[in-house]
Amino acid sequence: MSVDKDRSDLISQFTRNSISRRDFVMRAVGLGLSATSVASVLAACTDDEGPSGSGNFKAPDTKKRTDVLYPEGYVGPIASDKSVLTKDPVTLKVVVKQDPAVGDWAKNAFTEWFEKRTNVRIQWQVVAAEDTMTKVNAMVAAGDLPDVFMSVGFSPAQEMLYGSQGIFRPLNKYIDDYGVEIKRVFQEYGDTKQIITATDGNIYSMPNLNDCYHCSAGAARTWIYKPWLDKLGLSMPQTTAEFENVLRAFKARDPNGNGQADEIPLMGYSWEGLDTYFMGAYFYNPGEPWLVLNNGKVDVTFNKAQWREGLRYISGLFKQGLLSKESFTQDQEALQRIGNKQGEPILGAARAYYQGSFLTVEDKADARWKDYVTVPILKGPSGTRIGPWNYYGAVTSGTIVVTKACKVPELAFMWADAQYELEAILRSTNGVMGEDWRWAKQGEEGLSGKQAVWYAMNKYGSKELNNRTWGLLGVQYRSTDFRAGQAVVDKNNPTFEKPLHQLTEKDYWPYRQDKSMQLPPLNPTEEQAAQIGELATTINNHVKLMTPKFIMGEANIDDEAQWNNYTSTLDRMGLANYLKIYQDAYDKKYKK
Amino acid sequence: MSTAMNRDTGTDRVFTVVNYVVLGLFLFVVLYPLIYIVSASFSDPQAVISGRVWLWPVDVNLSGYQVIFEHRSIVRGFLNSMFYATVGTALNVTMTLLAGYALSRRDLYGRNGLMVFFIIPMVFSGGMIPTYIVVQQTGLLNTRWALIVPSALAIWNVIITRTYFQVTISDELLEASRVDGCDDFRFFLKIVLPLAKPIIAVNALLYAVLHWNQFFNALIYLTDESLFPLQMVLREILILNAFDPAQMPDPGEVLRQQNLRQLLKYCLIVVASIPPLLAYPFVQKYFVKGIMLGAVKG
Numbered sequence: 001m002s003v004d005k006d007r008s009d010l011i012s013q014f015t016r017n018s019i020s021r022r023d024f025v026m027r028a029v030g031l032g033l034s035a036t037s038v039a040s041v042l043a044a045c046t047d048d049e050g051p052s053g054s055g056n057f058k059a060p061d062t063k064k065r066t067d068v069l070y071p072e073g074y075v076g077p078i079a080s081d082k083s084v085l086t087k088d089p090v091t092l093k094v095v096v097k098q099d100p101a102v103g104d105w106a107k108n109a110f111t112e113w114f115e116k117r118t119n120v121r122i123q124w125q126v127v128a129a130e131d132t133m134t135k136v137n138a139m140v141a142a143g144d145l146p147d148v149f150m151s152v153g154f155s156p157a158q159e160m161l162y163g164s165q166g167i168f169r170p171l172n173k174y175i176d177d178y179g180v181e182i183k184r185v186f187q188e189y190g191d192t193k194q195i196i197t198a199t200d201g202n203i204y205s206m207p208n209l210n211d212c213y214h215c216s217a218g219a220a221r222t223w224i225y226k227p228w229l230d231k232l233g234l235s236m237p238q239t240t241a242e243f244e245n246v247l248r249a250f251k252a253r254d255p256n257g258n259g260q261a262d263e264i265p266l267m268g269y270s271w272e273g274l275d276t277y278f279m280g281a282y283f284y285n286p287g288e289p290w291l292v293l294n295n296g297k298v299d300v301t302f303n304k305a306q307w308r309e310g311l312r313y314i315s316g317l318f319k320q321g322l323l324s325k326e327s328f329t330q331d332q333e334a335l336q337r338i339g340n341k342q343g344e345p346i347l348g349a350a351r352a353y354y355q356g357s358f359l360t361v362e363d364k365a366d367a368r369w370k371d372y373v374t375v376p377i378l379k380g381p382s383g384t385r386i387g388p389w390n391y392y393g394a395v396t397s398g399t400i401v402v403t404k405a406c407k408v409p410e411l412a413f414m415w416a417d418a419q420y421e422l423e424a425i426l427r428s429t430n431g432v433m434g435e436d437w438r439w440a441k442q443g444e445e446g447l448s449g450k451q452a453v454w455y456a457m458n459k460y461g462s463k464e465l466n467n468r469t470w471g472l473l474g475v476q477y478r479s480t481d482f483r484a485g486q487a488v489v490d491k492n493n494p495t496f497e498k499p500l501h502q503l504t505e506k507d508y509w510p511y512r513q514d515k516s517m518q519l520p521p522l523n524p525t526e527e528q529a530a531q532i533g534e535l536a537t538t539i540n541n542h543v544k545l546m547t548p549k550f551i552m553g554e555a556n557i558d559d560e561a562q563w564n565n566y567t568s569t570l571d572r573m574g575l576a577n578y579l580k581i582y583q584d585a586y587d588k589k590y591k592k
Numbered sequence: 593m594s595t596a597m598n599r600d601t602g603t604d605r606v607f608t609v610v611n612y613v614v615l616g617l618f619l620f621v622v623l624y625p626l627i628y629i630v631s632a633s634f635s636d637p638q639a640v641i642s643g644r645v646w647l648w649p650v651d652v653n654l655s656g657y658q659v660i661f662e663h664r665s666i667v668r669g670f671l672n673s674m675f676y677a678t679v680g681t682a683l684n685v686t687m688t689l690l691a692g693y694a695l696s697r698r699d700l701y702g703r704n705g706l707m708v709f710f711i712i713p714m715v716f717s718g719g720m721i722p723t724y725i726v727v728q729q730t731g732l733l734n735t736r737w738a739l740i741v742p743s744a745l746a747i748w749n750v751i752i753t754r755t756y757f758q759v760t761i762s763d764e765l766l767e768a769s770r771v772d773g774c775d776d777f778r779f780f781l782k783i784v785l786p787l788a789k790p791i792i793a794v795n796a797l798l799y800a801v802l803h804w805n806q807f808f809n810a811l812i813y814l815t816d817e818s819l820f821p822l823q824m825v826l827r828e829i830l831i832l833n834a835f836d837p838a839q840m841p842d843p844g845e846v847l848r849q850q851n852l853r854q855l856l857k858y859c860l861i862v863v864a865s866i867p868p869l870l871a872y873p874f875v876q877k878y879f880v881k882g883i884m885l886g887a888v889k890g
Contacts, residue, residue, distance in 0.1 A: 337643035
């Protein structure tokens, strides 16, 4: 069900890769090799030219444009004029996913513009957006390879597997010899190169970089209905005790004024955990799969004393009727029905990724979502206040890979590289220049209040953009400054990104954990990935089963025996082994 | 019914009441989601998402249907599915009748041996990758025929059809025709086919529904969007809810997908269900008859 959103961090990839899928990949590849051996023998003749390709191409002339404005200290993509990548048009076969907004890939406005800019023609092969890997694995196994796979979502383990078998080409040489924009990415986002490098030292894929500032805090974000606070004369809660008081007031004092006790003080939904927010008052907890680094040692959070303290607090909220029971079972649509309730609002606070997770984000001046603001990370009884911040969310590896079937790998690489240029990025996500977006004028402010770089005339995702963009399915370099460089022209009616950005800056960024505490993306081997996947399923399911039980009082959090039973069950499930595999994968990549 | 009423005892009456209540509940459980989907498809998406629609349409609004008919890939998918369903079914039915009839003839040399060959692939399939390679090397990959030729025959239907012929077409009939100077082809066309209407209807319906719901083969064999059947398009839009917060997606992207999905979801389900619903009443009268004939006396 989740294959579509493959732009996941590595860890959630593991947990979803079930054993059967892995088996399938292995078998598929085994068969594929026999089927393709003839082809690879033939191809070997042309491969002898060495990894740097035929030498018929050279990196495009890139001249920085001077008419585009940037704020001071801007870090991110730069607009340049580029020469075409090849004098005579060359056609590449590219596999992409189906997308309703992109429409027909061949007749898409960005496709046409980019073909003109690069002189590379594309023959698209479109695969379904769900179960993409079934088709892709079949293609690989049958030796039916395109030149390039784009945004089909290879996991690091797959990259490593197919890379080591020579199905994906290592790109290191091309990056050195032909790279222009990617070098800027590596320079400005220092982690990128290390994240996308496999443990054998090769780079098999071009990354997508989307440094969404407010996404980094999304795991913990919690919302509160500001008008109720004002009406009841309460200030924004800063500590766990204050938060509890606010919820009690929401429940008891009829803030929506309809004379009924229909207010729901706090609610969440089953797709997101409550722990990511509340544990911040006790210790650093990044949420599922709850892995942290403790002075270079991989550890988990869910069996610690602080976790128990946190559960005790949440359980206290539940027992007072402040946290609704549905939070553990309902899906997003059910939560939205509560958030969108006609008439007086009934939802006081919600643990949700962004405004659209619990109500409709409408483009109206008096829309309800504008009245919900974030609650800062709470301070616990012992003064702890750490919100989980995702330092590694920006880079998605596995976005573009070049296969061994490609006769002009250096051209395929340059085609990918050219997508990281500023104008290409804007056209690829925001549509046609001059119609859907334009360069910012002097004095226009961006999301962060500094000089803007660009202005979106049609909102991202609006119907007008259908068939004009690639959405987020290409490779891009969207740095924080680039994103914040979006001009806010109508100050009274900004998009939801503006408050999201500001609130994150105020309520979450100051309380982020130290970077050394977060487990960075790893490149386990296929075998390690399979083992981790198996163990993670059992262990995480047990945590997900017991957490609501402790909160709702079905298991008593204060009872030593029950708590010990919980932790020892986790141990019996192979927690030590699980951590050891992670430790090995971590040491292999990051221990010098 | 009236005779039953006369003999109704107290317990019978209780039984009848309970029966109606239970069946009524079942009916409600089945019917409610259907009505809800139709109502939701005619309602303002905003009313659906704020929970105001529960039985009848609220704020009647056709914007979803409008988008569907503007969306080229949906219309194209619909037409493609019609093509696959009609051409595919025609081929299926022809093949099944030919195979089923031949296998039903007692004088077919090596009939049992042939039957074994039919049954083997029904029990063991070659597996996905080998089949993919066959499709690739026969040049069917990424053509319309990839959805039609590899599934040209369902063995199960052949068995039903064979049994049907064994039961309805007696040897005497064949002998009598022969005496009148009828050869095998003429016998098949003039005698067998007219007697086979029920089994043709059953086969046509089973195959057509199979083609209409066909998703996996399209997923595996097609990469040209202009060939995609409706189910691929449908799925593409319906899965747009697969938003996983653990992956920290870009809210702009999530919102884009959410909006489109809310608008189209119910309308698409309705549109995709119409053709099978339209076809069903016409073949339904043959359906029960044909299946029973084939299955019971096997």
